[in-house]
Amino acid sequence: MKQGKAVVLLSGGLDSATCLGIARRDGFACYALSFNYGQRHNCELDAARAIAQNIGVAEHVTANIDLRLWGGSALTDDIRVPNAGTADSIPVTYVPARNLIFLAFAASWAEAIGTTNIFIGVNSLDYSGYPDCRPQFITAFQQCITCGTRAGNEGQQWHIHTPLQHLSKAEIITAGLQIGVNYSLTHSCYNPTPAGIACGKCDSCSLRLKGFKEAGIVDPIRYII
């Protein structure tokens, strides 16, 4: 079923690849949006390009936005990326207002191409505890762009699609495999080797490995451990 256009945030990780696969399956012409924000693990951008090509998109844009201007995160600064499971609170890998910035750009592109559909692969079950992955934030953002955009003011309804919001990592992987997402192309690690090999120890690797194990499937990417 044809659904018109949608902007899909695509980091190059497992979740965003699955989210793009779902948007495609649901009939959207996908405008994939990635960010070069100064992340140390910017090999994820190569993964994003490969995934966009593999799944098939109308357009893929990588926006350059330098969040190293002020840092504040282990993902952009010279702070050690911790191993998984060492914190109860929001971890040092939290990048201040990252999803807010990503969604703001997505809303801008959506308005420019005449759609009010945005897909984001946020998840609040098997996740790192980032506040900008939770449903309350997504609902508040939708309200915010309804007030703050031409489309919203002309009475159009914005839709922030979060198909992974309440799935476990294993359920995400199972759903993705059913629609043919190629997980060998994805990159999840926060702390890869210079050649882009995953560490297997950071929070992101840990959640991914747990998900594949629970799904009873072998993770097709390489790890250094």
Next chain:
Amino acid sequence: MKQGKAVVLLSGGLDSATCLGIARRDGFACYALSFNYGQRHNCELDAARAIAQNIGVAEHVTANIDLRLWGGSALTDDIRVPNAGTADSIPVTYVPARNLIFLAFAASWAEAIGTTNIFIGVNSLDYSGYPDCRPQFITAFQQCITCGTRAGNEGQQWHIHTPLQHLSKAEIITAGLQIGVNYSLTHSCYNPTPAGIACGKCDSCSLRLKGFKEAGIVDPIRYII
């Protein structure tokens, strides 16, 4: 009275200069934030630097974010900037989700430097009708970052200061002059000459000229008309 830090959005125009002056007067250590977003009138960035230096800031950052990636506005694309007063609806100079993107970056910087104070010189009286200048949008944005940031989740209250929200342009100018804002340093025109001289005809020039006239003060900048 010392108030701690605040991020202040500074375009280089009359409103943002006044807003920065007010934040300084109110005792905030100001972190001024400008954007090179592909605007055709990027001489406003020179104005922003001069204003920041003149008023005095703790730091001034200009972030590069290329909104020409998708365009959709006469301010970034090769669309003619209209003269003032030709439209009832949101004009073609509206840049999709611009203030949302600017505020998202401001929230990110604020978190990184440990403050929850942001100043933005939006105004919904003598303005171009942009939806992202209205109080409903600002309230919704504040709610959004309360949900979506570490600070908000740790119980801190975000403050989006909009000291110009309900002032007329004449009142803004009068307030600015009382605290010593030097309007000869500001740039407002959407359609300047290559040398940065204001056209005097676009919506922004028109609102500015009307404001100075109503305030009974001569605008100190040059116009080509």
